[in-house]
Amino acid sequence: MDRAPIHHRFGRRILMIGFGCIGQGVLPLLLRHIEMRPEQVRVLSRRGDPQGMAHAQGVRCDQVELRPDNLRSELLPRLAPGDLVLNLSVNVSSTALIALCAEVGALYLDTCIEPWDGGYTDSRLSAAQRSNYALREEALALHGCKPGPTALLTHGANPGLVSYFVKQALLHIARDTATPAGPPVGREAWAGLAQRLGVRVIHIAERDWQHRAAGHPARHPGEFVNTWSVEGFVDEACHQPAELGWGTHERHLPADAHHHDAGCRASVYLSRPGAATRVRSWTPLAGPQHAFLVTHAEAISIADHLTLGDPLRPSFRPTVHYAYRPCDDAVLSLQEVAAREWRFPAEGRVLKDDIDGSGIDELGVLLMGHAKGAYWYGSRLSTAQARQLCPHNSATSLQVTAAVMAGAVWVMRHPQLGIVEPDDLPHDEMLDLARPYLGDMLGVYTDWTPIVDRPWLFDEDIDREDPWQFKNFRVT
Amino acid sequence: MDRAPIHHRFGRRILMIGFGCIGQGVLPLLLRHIEMRPEQVRVLSRRGDPQGMAHAQGVRCDQVELRPDNLRSELLPRLAPGDLVLNLSVNVSSTALIALCAEVGALYLDTCIEPWDGGYTDSRLSAAQRSNYALREEALALHGCKPGPTALLTHGANPGLVSYFVKQALLHIARDTATPAGPPVGREAWAGLAQRLGVRVIHIAERDWQHRAAGHPARHPGEFVNTWSVEGFVDEACHQPAELGWGTHERHLPADAHHHDAGCRASVYLSRPGAATRVRSWTPLAGPQHAFLVTHAEAISIADHLTLGDPLRPSFRPTVHYAYRPCDDAVLSLQEVAAREWRFPAEGRVLKDDIDGSGIDELGVLLMGHAKGAYWYGSRLSTAQARQLCPHNSATSLQVTAAVMAGAVWVMRHPQLGIVEPDDLPHDEMLDLARPYLGDMLGVYTDWTPIVDRPWLFDEDIDREDPWQFKNFRVT
Numbered sequence: 001m002d003r004a005p006i007h008h009r010f011g012r013r014i015l016m017i018g019f020g021c022i023g024q025g026v027l028p029l030l031l032r033h034i035e036m037r038p039e040q041v042r043v044l045s046r047r048g049d050p051q052g053m054a055h056a057q058g059v060r061c062d063q064v065e066l067r068p069d070n071l072r073s074e075l076l077p078r079l080a081p082g083d084l085v086l087n088l089s090v091n092v093s094s095t096a097l098i099a100l101c102a103e104v105g106a107l108y109l110d111t112c113i114e115p116w117d118g119g120y121t122d123s124r125l126s127a128a129q130r131s132n133y134a135l136r137e138e139a140l141a142l143h144g145c146k147p148g149p150t151a152l153l154t155h156g157a158n159p160g161l162v163s164y165f166v167k168q169a170l171l172h173i174a175r176d177t178a179t180p181a182g183p184p185v186g187r188e189a190w191a192g193l194a195q196r197l198g199v200r201v202i203h204i205a206e207r208d209w210q211h212r213a214a215g216h217p218a219r220h221p222g223e224f225v226n227t228w229s230v231e232g233f234v235d236e237a238c239h240q241p242a243e244l245g246w247g248t249h250e251r252h253l254p255a256d257a258h259h260h261d262a263g264c265r266a267s268v269y270l271s272r273p274g275a276a277t278r279v280r281s282w283t284p285l286a287g288p289q290h291a292f293l294v295t296h297a298e299a300i301s302i303a304d305h306l307t308l309g310d311p312l313r314p315s316f317r318p319t320v321h322y323a324y325r326p327c328d329d330a331v332l333s334l335q336e337v338a339a340r341e342w343r344f345p346a347e348g349r350v351l352k353d354d355i356d357g358s359g360i361d362e363l364g365v366l367l368m369g370h371a372k373g374a375y376w377y378g379s380r381l382s383t384a385q386a387r388q389l390c391p392h393n394s395a396t397s398l399q400v401t402a403a404v405m406a407g408a409v410w411v412m413r414h415p416q417l418g419i420v421e422p423d424d425l426p427h428d429e430m431l432d433l434a435r436p437y438l439g440d441m442l443g444v445y446t447d448w449t450p451i452v453d454r455p456w457l458f459d460e461d462i463d464r465e466d467p468w469q470f471k472n473f474r475v476t
Numbered sequence: 477m478d479r480a481p482i483h484h485r486f487g488r489r490i491l492m493i494g495f496g497c498i499g500q501g502v503l504p505l506l507l508r509h510i511e512m513r514p515e516q517v518r519v520l521s522r523r524g525d526p527q528g529m530a531h532a533q534g535v536r537c538d539q540v541e542l543r544p545d546n547l548r549s550e551l552l553p554r555l556a557p558g559d560l561v562l563n564l565s566v567n568v569s570s571t572a573l574i575a576l577c578a579e580v581g582a583l584y585l586d587t588c589i590e591p592w593d594g595g596y597t598d599s600r601l602s603a604a605q606r607s608n609y610a611l612r613e614e615a616l617a618l619h620g621c622k623p624g625p626t627a628l629l630t631h632g633a634n635p636g637l638v639s640y641f642v643k644q645a646l647l648h649i650a651r652d653t654a655t656p657a658g659p660p661v662g663r664e665a666w667a668g669l670a671q672r673l674g675v676r677v678i679h680i681a682e683r684d685w686q687h688r689a690a691g692h693p694a695r696h697p698g699e700f701v702n703t704w705s706v707e708g709f710v711d712e713a714c715h716q717p718a719e720l721g722w723g724t725h726e727r728h729l730p731a732d733a734h735h736h737d738a739g740c741r742a743s744v745y746l747s748r749p750g751a752a753t754r755v756r757s758w759t760p761l762a763g764p765q766h767a768f769l770v771t772h773a774e775a776i777s778i779a780d781h782l783t784l785g786d787p788l789r790p791s792f793r794p795t796v797h798y799a800y801r802p803c804d805d806a807v808l809s810l811q812e813v814a815a816r817e818w819r820f821p822a823e824g825r826v827l828k829d830d831i832d833g834s835g836i837d838e839l840g841v842l843l844m845g846h847a848k849g850a851y852w853y854g855s856r857l858s859t860a861q862a863r864q865l866c867p868h869n870s871a872t873s874l875q876v877t878a879a880v881m882a883g884a885v886w887v888m889r890h891p892q893l894g895i896v897e898p899d900d901l902p903h904d905e906m907l908d909l910a911r912p913y914l915g916d917m918l919g920v921y922t923d924w925t926p927i928v929d930r931p932w933l934f935d936e937d938i939d940r941e942d943p944w945q946f947k948n949f950r951v952t
Contacts, residue, residue, distance in 0.1 A: 123933055130933070211694065218687065221762070239933055271934055276951075280815070286697070290815045328808055335807070338951070339756070339766045341929040453817040457599055457606070457715055458747055475752075475814070 007409040009035040012082040018089025019045035025393040026401035081105030091117035111156030120239040127241040137263040150417040155407035157399035159298035164427035165365040169377035191306040195316040200369030200468040203323040207283040210359030222346045225329035227396040230348030238342045241269040242277040243295035245303020247319030252471045265311045266304035278475035280450040281323035291323035305423040357384030361395035369468045381439030402437035483885040485511040488558040494565025495521035501869040502877035557581030567593035587632030596715040603717040613739040626893045631883035633875035635774035640903035641841045645853035667782040671792040676845030676944040679799040683759045686835030698822045701805035703872040706824030714818045717745040718753040719771035721779020723795030728947045741787045742780035754951035756926040757799035767799035781899040833860030837871035845944045857915030878913035
């Protein structure tokens with residue numbers, strides 16, 4: 001970019017909580033696209049700023065670990081009405097922060113609805129209670145304080161951008177099948193479009209092709225290596241149950257699936273973690289791949305927003321879930337955690353500067369069941385591109401930080417909307433903000449289905465009448 | 477070794493079929509320990525001797541691909557009574573070769589009972605027909621021609637050496653639990669010892685820690701990287717059904733398990749490949765690990781030989797199976813083959829000279845259920861050690877080639893025993909022959925069981941009364 005556009009002029013302060021790979025990566029983007037002085041940003045981090053990254057940009061970082069007992073005392077002196085809290089941490093309760101922001105009159109944005117430390121591994125809680133469904137319902141229930149300062153939930157790449165990818169993909173499919181499409185206004189219009197197009201299943205279909213550059217030490221046994229937060233990934237993949245928005249076309253509820261007995265009812269959870277739940281999926285570079293059905297907020301929010309009719313007896317809803325193939329080192333790391341019966345790994349390493357530049361993160365949505373079969377739409381970004389676009393980023397982090405920056409701009413522009421999700425925001429405006437950082441935006445049709453080439457040498461329980469049944473995707 | 481001992485003086489010829497990583501690795505061992513001239517060895521290989529390895533040792537290699545229609549015409553002119561056929565190939569029928577050897581009066585040894593090319597992927601055959609059980613029954617049925625030239629089946633590392641490891645481990649456990657042990661003579665005595673010790677489950681528990689040395693190209697998508705034959709591994713792991721010797725203590729026959737309706741009845745097969753069948757297992761360096769239950773001849777032969785009573789209603793038999801954790805690259809390669817619904821990979825690479833010397837192959841047997849819990853006994857060999865012990869070998873190949881050399885010596889010493897398996901041979905004599913090439917022979921007790929640390933965050937179907945039930949090992 002020759003000259004970065006200023007998207008907003010902000011006179012208040014940003015309080016950034018957490019300074020891991022996302023916090024570090026988003027800071028230059030905020031200072032680039034939001035007109036404000038570095039002194040208006042303050043970082044709170046349990047590890048401080050050991051590499052001096054915040055300091056080098058003129059931003060002060062206080063080493064603070066937020067807990068239930070110090071949340072008010074640490075935050076109240078640092079917050080004023082109109083300030084923005086960017087929650088980019090793990091282990092700090094989103095609902096506690098949102099409530100405090102509402103009390104103060106501060107704006108809020110996170111990339112994941114987090115519980116307090118230990119909330120994912122409290123074995124006194126049921127799987128249902130540790131689900132993203134429960135966390136989302138709890139956060140949405142804070143709506144009681146609306147109208148209030150805007151709190152934008154789960155606005156990273158996924159959850160976050162992918163909700164916009166879904167809408168854009170629906171419009172592309174409508175265009176390519178000559179289906180009248182609006183433009184749709186409101187959730188019922190979008191759900192109606194999905195229904196008319198015949199969309200039955202939506203995967204958030206990601207393949208992380210990034211890998212260690214030559215010369216950097218190999219993963220050693222017991223070490224969890226990932227391209228983003230090890231703690232965040234282990235919690236969602238190994239400690240929370242697998243969750244998926246449950247489509248109205250599904251005829252075979254899995255034996256390990258459970259409905260919730262309150263709330264939006266858009267999703268079910270499985271009595272097992274996502275790292276133990278594999279599905280057949282597809283990305284343009286991988287072709288068919290096995291991916292992990294890791295729980296994510298977007299699986300629930302997209303399914304909820306695309307539901308038509310009574311939530312208890314909906315007339316339409318697609319099946320929606322994350323189908324994630326992490327980088328090779330993370331796949332091998334997950335296997336070790338599984339063999340240790342899901343206990344946290346002894347050590348973690350987040351690859352960033354040691355990623356080979358050629359590595360790509362393919363992050364998109366795969367819409368299936370319509371007249372043209374399946375359509376993948378998303379971002380193909382290499383780490384070399386990411387580094388050129390913004391310092392302190394890999395492909396994985398930039399897809400997230402671009403969304404955080406875009407979300408922060410939007411929240412500043414719309415400060416009094418209460419609690420909102422990506423699915424409530426205008427997809428075109430949000431994509432315009434993020435797109436410069438997403439590398440190649442690609443739309444590809446494929447005739448792949450999860451029953452292609454099956455069965456071969458072994459009998460398999462396949463529903464041949466409808467390839468898009470979840471039982472056909474699941475790897476057993 | 478200062479001076480390699482000569483184990484046998486051989487006046488006839490060796491015809492080696494196949495010249496992959498095992499053929500290449502065993503040639504120097506044969507010429508070292510068997511008194512014979514290189515001209516007495518002839519190699520037949522479908523790929524010839526492109527690197528000149530045979531030629532450099534004075535051994536002639538003919539480029540020949542053996543098929544059903546040219547087997548007699550290619551072999552009869554090259555074979556005379558008393559010669560030894562070393563079948564180290566894939567895709568050449570073991571039973572066809574054994575029958576031909578019996579006709580000629582030639583000795584025979586293989587490391588795997590192979591069908592003709594395509595036998596593993598002929599979808600007209602049932603899983604039962606493609607099983608190692610069926611291949612073994614077919615080979616043992618050739619016993620009709622006994623007394624005849626000795627044909628030693630499945631004599632590599634595993635199958636092969638591990639049958640001796642099991643007997644040695646039984647003696648160690650007897651010693652350490654002050655159980656009178658004989659020495660046992662004959663299969664009933666060994667089975668009786670296993671029963672008295674309370675052994676319920678035996679894993680052939682292997683962890684391949686070898687990895688590419690720095691500077692060698694990374695695995696690329698679509699490439700299957702392994703430390704031994706890619707074709708051999710893909711067939712047994714992806715095309716044959718998972719198979720296991722089925723113990724008399726088992727109370728829960730899996731829904732996907734099937735008994736055979738003829739033969740020794742020692743094993744069952746699952747209606748899925750081993751690469752889709754994971755089990756909890758343990759090795760000294762790995763600790764708890766998830767491994768693949770890949771079918772192997774030893775799972776059936778060891779279980780068969782340790783059976784007491786009527787095969788249809790046995791009074792004792794342990795559960796026996798392979799629990800293999802291949803090298804990291806092979807694990808990732810297997811996932812790709814799975815995603816392609818088990819089709820052969822586009823490309824294969826066998827790591828040998830490009831293995832980092834520090835990499836170790838941990839190959840042992842894990843005997844479980846006795847008074848001291850679980851006992852792992854086996855070989856811990858690094859590739860650096862292997863290279864020092866014998867050129868053209870990695871840790872994985874040397875464990876096999878040492879066994880092939882030992883088996884060749886034994887066959888030459890006992891040329892008129894008809895068809896035999898490792899379980900029929902004297903374990904102490906065979907271990908003495910192979911041990912110089914096995915690195916550190918290690919025996920380790922552990923209190924690990926497959927239900928340690930379970931359940932934690934999710935409900936699990938566990939048999940708490942008997943930790944050694946197969947259902948507790950299986951990863952679902």
